[in-house]
Amino acid sequence: MPKNDLLSSSSSQNSAHGKQPLIEIKNLVREFAAGESSIRVLHGLNLTLHQGEMVAIIGQSGSGKSTLMNILGCLDKATSGHYRIYGRSVDDMNSEELAQLRREHFGFIFQRYHLLGDINALDNVTVPAVYAGMDNALRKTRAKELLTQLGLGEKLGNRPNQLSGGQQQRVSIARALMNGGDIILADEPTGALDSGSGKEVMAILHRLKDAGHTIIMVTHDPNLAKQAERVIELKDGHIIADYYTQDSTQDSAQNCAHNADSANGANDMDKAKNSTPANHAAPHSHAKSTQPLASSQQNHQRKNAFFGFFDRLKEAFKMSIYAMRAHKMRTLLTMLGIIIGIASVVSVVGLGQGSQAKILEGISALGTNTITVIDGYPFGDPRRRYGYDNLTVADAEAVAAQPYAKSVSPQVDKSVTVRYKNVEASGAVNGVGKDYLSVTGEKLDMGQGFSEQSISTLAQDIIIDQNAYKTFFNGQGNPIGQVLLVGNVPGQVVGVLSAKNSSFGRTSNSPNLYMPYTTVMHRMLGTSHIDRFVVLIDDDTPSDIAEKAISDLILSRHGTDDFNIMNTDSIKATVQSTTNTMTLLISSIAIISLIVGGIGVMNIMLVSVTERTNEIGVRMAVGARQSDILQQFLIEAILVCILGGVLGILGAFAIGEAINRFGGGDFAVIYSPVSIVAAFVCSTLIGVIFGFLPARNAARLDPVEALARN
Structure with a gap:
């Protein structure tokens, strides 16, 4: 479902009805399996949200507020009921369409920030734009602008562990705005922050609301909820209250009137997309700066399908390198089986060809293209005992x-x-x-x-x-x-x-x-x-x-x-056939070590997927497709095997040099370019074959479950 389709659909419906809500849910039910039975977390919710609202969803732990937010953000799916956004039904969308919605319309702000620890602040912010296909130069520029406006202009190259909690949350906010962030979903955005940092984050959310963004905030703090213009309270999976706060009664009334009666209702979303930021701080704002954040809609220059895919490929390659560097010893041990297998295969083939060459050189001493007729009956013939002289x-x-x-x-x-x-x-x-x-x-x-x-x-x-x-x-x-x-x-x-x-x-x-x-x-x-x-x-x-x-x-x-014939060409053919057969046999045995190495790669990649489940959830939340996740882990497995193959070939060269130098001339290793290329291709195929299952498992992870794991 292309973004333009969503926009045109929303715009036309707004124009036709003037009352088209941004989000509408009806009879929403969410159940979770619990053994042979199930637990119902949400009970037939009905809710309508409009563009530009700032909504706080409150309730005690277990009330279902996080589950509702996950469904609204297309990280989870309802068991039954209907969910429409921009007038389009979400219920029947596949994983790719849901990823597109998250990528192009939602921005997530998590309580625990969920930043990728291996990359710096700037790269964390650009991740959603990579999956959206935004031009490389433009996304770098936009990310710098967002971080600068959030007071992190001097922290672009810092990794998450080099930032304070408040700074990490700002990076998370910038990431949420990277692709526009029409709808900002904030899950306990100040829960892990001190009071000062919490006030700054809330000030930013108010400025985003004034810039036309829709803010949906989940919190258990009533004081935080009062800063929103609308509060929705959940208890045991039911909506028990839905009201506008006193502090924003006037703004809320205007907003309701606007959504219900405005003759310009067709332009609701377009105003949010193209709104001019306000020149004053939002109510309750504690920000020092009065300069608003970038508007939700940018004229983003998108790459074509091929270059977009290539861009995502570079991102996957970069993250694979980071992951390998972060676990150097484990990566080396994983490659060990590949190194031994490739070195064995290349060395055995080289030794077989060297031995064959030595034998054929000796046969050539008998003469080139010669046939020798020898006196005496054929070998094994009983007449041989009568002697020769024939x-x-x-x-x-x-x-x-x-x-x-x-x-x-x-x-x-x-x-x-x-x-x-x-x-x-x-x-x-x-x-x-x-x-x-x-x-x-x-x-x-x-x-x-x-x-x-x-x-x-x-x-x-x-x-x-x-x-x-x-x-x-x-x-x-x-x-x-x-x-x-x-x-x-x-x-x-x-x-x-x-x-x-x-x-x-x-x-x-x-x-x-x-x-x-x-x-x-x-x-x-x-x-x-x-x-x-x-x-x-x-x-x-x-x-x-x-x-x-x-x-x-x-x-x-x-x-x-009464004679024997020895044909040097026949002997050569026999020697070549025999040595080739022996080389193939020994190589087949050596290939077993490659298979064992491949199993090791698969095992380690499965461990890696488990360790990085949270990262996978974050990438899915910012819009990564299943194919993007599959691609990332598959590239990592292939890189491990290719690097192992290169080291194995170098090891084979070292073994061959030692044999040629210290073998006394009785043995020689002659390397075959074909065997080296075959070994390299083989190592790559091992990465593809044995890396596919872990990569597929990673791609099929549920975003909500992945985000919940630490």
């Missing part, structure tokens, strides 16, 4: 003749004792073909490789690796041309390989020597069979197709599957 050089040459094979290197191995001068060490001699270096991708640090002539002449040439270079030559000098005794066969060093880890990333310290495979076969082993041959596949041929073609070719030559 693979020949002719098989390797047959494969080399295929279009998908770029090069082929037959290989045989033998463990030997190697001697150089007075140095002797156990090592391995590998018989390889002339294309071994191109097949495996290894590089020479010094010297040269084998040629076709080396293979055909059974040359006693040797290429040594870095381990052999260090073992026999201390890693110094040029070993080219030196002679090593390999078993019983002397050989001349013709090349030195560059440093490289052996397969699968395991560092080998044993000397490795490479000689032509024909030399090893005939001079050292006395065999015509090879152990294996490695095929470098053409880049245009898919690895799996080449593997099948090689398998079919050897099978057709041997007539049986």
